[in-house]
Amino acid sequence: MGVNILYTEEFHRLDDWLPTLKPYANSQPEYPAVDPEKPNQTVLNGYFENESPDRYGNMVCYSFYIPKSYRHSGNSIIIIGDDGQTSKDMFEQYDWKNLLEKYETAAYFVVPAEKWDLEHPEEDLLSILRGPYAHARSCQYYAANYDAVYVMGLGCGAGLASLLGILFSSTFAAFAAVGKTDISEKLLDKIAALPTNGNNYETKADVAIPAWIADGSEEALPLVNYLKKVNHVIEEDLSNSVARVWKERYNTQHLCVNEQPVAEVWYCDTIPEKGNELAEKMLAFVTKYKRWGGAGNGHLRRTISPGACGLILREIMIDGLKRHWYVYEPTAYKKNLKDTFPMVMAIHGYSCSGAFYMENSSWQAVAEERGIIVAFPSGYTHKSLRTNMVPTAAWSSFIDMQPQETDDVKFLTKVVELMTKDYPIDKTRIYVTGHSNGSGMTQKLMREAPNLFAAFAGIGAMEATMYPGKIAPPMPDDMIRPVWYIMGERDLFEADSLEPGTGNYNTIQNACACNRADYAHAAHYTSGIYRHLVAYDKEHRPLVRFTGIDRWPHTVTPETSMMIYDEFFCKYRRLEDGSSEYIG
Structure with a gap:
């Protein structure tokens, strides 16, 4: 393939402009x-056709399929x-409809107007990004999870898929090319020498990107060797039924x-026979990964389903609406290692579950490490807060935000009531945290409902930013509410x-x-990428915390969860009389 792509201005800092892409203004x-009966599944499904203009005004056609099984913030390929x-x-060509239903994945199908220009592919790449990728990000037809976007290439499209995967390795979770x-x-x-979007001091060669390459010619070896290098693989003689396999090295000096x-x-040095079996294996390969947001270039982790994690689904009717939440029971509970257990309610953001x-x-x-029972509630699907966005899961939270059709305080307090009835929960140690919405x-x-919770932690959104004039009313009573706010340097709002x-x-x-x-005499300190502010009361209790995180986008991570529990939640109790006890 030609090297002119590297001298196209848009590709010098590729990921910087990806989030700004807007889809072509098709009909609403x-x-x-x-x-x-299925309030947490997308309202639109089926086969659709669309088009978008390239930079010269030529219309590029593509189609997409949204399965009935698709859930809010699911996979896209x-x-x-x-x-x-x-x-x-x-x-x-293949049984894509049933495969996409099985893997709960929305898919875009892209073909050239005549043929792909493999010698000068930059225009074709831009057309794909301005078309299907921008369409997925728009959430006009379904609420996509930006952390679970994949690329697959077939035939002459394999090279373009490979280029997208390695050029946008901070964006895509995995790719496959046959x-x-x-x-x-x-x-x-x-x-390899191009800078990444996440860190100025890292290059594309520093970002792992899982890949499956099937090419019958030796000309594929430079790409395979490149992938082995960026994924820091171990040279082992491993294989499965379809390919040789190299696994990323376990780096004990860089654990997170x-x-x-x-x-x-x-890598397969022959072209496998194309068919439904191959299509499913490729889909299974890419969707076992997700690239979650965080400081730098995101964090690659394996996909975990609720069933594999051991979550228990609970459902109730609230005001005539079916509502649900998941429960995680730690081993300490299953083995009766303690008499009572703390509980954390973890609330997802907008368009999630x-x-x-x-x-x-x-x-x-x-929860598993600290012996906590966790409830993961899901918001109800509402008309979108944004114009031209599909109805999706949301919480009736801030005063000037739609929707207000559901009483979510009623739902979540009922969850607490049922959890304390069904589990040996220590009622003095119930905590709540959430991201964004x-x-x-x-x-x-x-x-x-401050009396139900011993402490609070909000990530990615702060109350007053959603009120007229950015001023929220005072709290309705004088009850102590220990709280930790966390916002990223690259966050929203x-x-x-x-x-x-x-x-803020x-x-x-x-x-x-x-x-x-006392805000005027708050303590300030820095720990790595975390910049903390802590305000104390007269008893020197750290009741209000704020943390800004360097290079941090609109996200939450396992590290912040662990930090919130170990440094904040576990230090507070809500006593029966409503008072707050600091046990730090």
Whole structure:
């Protein structure tokens, strides 16, 4: 393939402009009503055709399929087809419909107007990004999980899929390519030296990207060797029924609870017979990975299903609506190692679910290590807060935000009631935390039901930013509400700013007033990427905390979950008389 792609201006800092891509303004779909029996599944499903203009105004056609099994914030895959096909032919070539239903994955099928330009592929890559990828990010037809986007290439589309995977290794979780993948060593060397979007001091060669390559020519070897290098594999003689396998090296000097050394490179030096079996194996390969957000270039981890994690689904009817949550029972509970257990309610963000938040936050891992019972509730599907966005799961949290159709305080307090009835929960040690829209719900519980919880932690959104004038009303009573707010340097809203007059600043002032904490004499300290502010009351209890995180986007990680419990939650009790006890 040609090297001109590296001199196209858009590709010097590739991932910087990816989130700014807007889909072509197609007609607005009509959204059907929520299925009351399946309120957490997407309202739109089926086969659709679309088009978007390239930079020259030529219309590029593609199709996409949303399975009935698709749940909020699920997987998306861009499948790049061979020359000489239509996108509908490509969809019908294999049993994609049933495969996508099985793997709960939405898929885009992309073909060239005539043929892919493999010598100068930059225009084709831009067309794919401006078309299907931007469409997926728009959430106009379904609420995509940006951490679970994959690429697959077939035939002449294999090379383009490979280029997308290695150029956007901070964006895609994995890729698979069956066909022509001859990328020159010169081009690969230049790609390896490109800076990443997450850290100025890292290059593309520092970011692992799981890949499966099947190419019958020796011209694929430069790409295979490149992938082995960036994935830091161990040279072992491993194989499975379809390919040789290299696994990422376990690096004892660079361990982080947010990521795992799970990347693999699969290589087959023949082109397997194309068919449903191959399509399913490729789909199974890529979807076993997710690249979760965090400081730098994201964190690669294996996909975990609620069943594999041992979550228990609970359902109830609230105001005539079916609501559900998941429960994680730690081993300490199953083996009766303690008489009572703390409980954490972990609330997901906008367009997500309890199952999603389990994977994202890994509160179940904290629970297993610390002997905690965790509840992961799911919001109800509502009309979107944004124009041209599909109805999706949301919490009725901040005062000026839609939706307000559900009484989520009633639902979540009922969850606490049932959990304390069905489990030996220590009622003095119940805590609540959430991200984004879930942070808003956490702060609404902090305002309206403080007696149920010993401490609160909100990540990625602060209450006053959502009020007119960025000023929230004072708390309705004088009950102590220990609270920790966490915002990222690259977060939404006001990010981690505490400038006077901002919603963040006003939220902190409100919390300090409620807790009688002294903001003027707050302690400030830094620990790695974390910048902390701690305000104390007269008894020197650290009742209000704020943490800004360097290079941090709008996300939550296992590390923040562990930090919240170990450094904050476990130090507080809510006594029977409503008072707060600090046991730190």
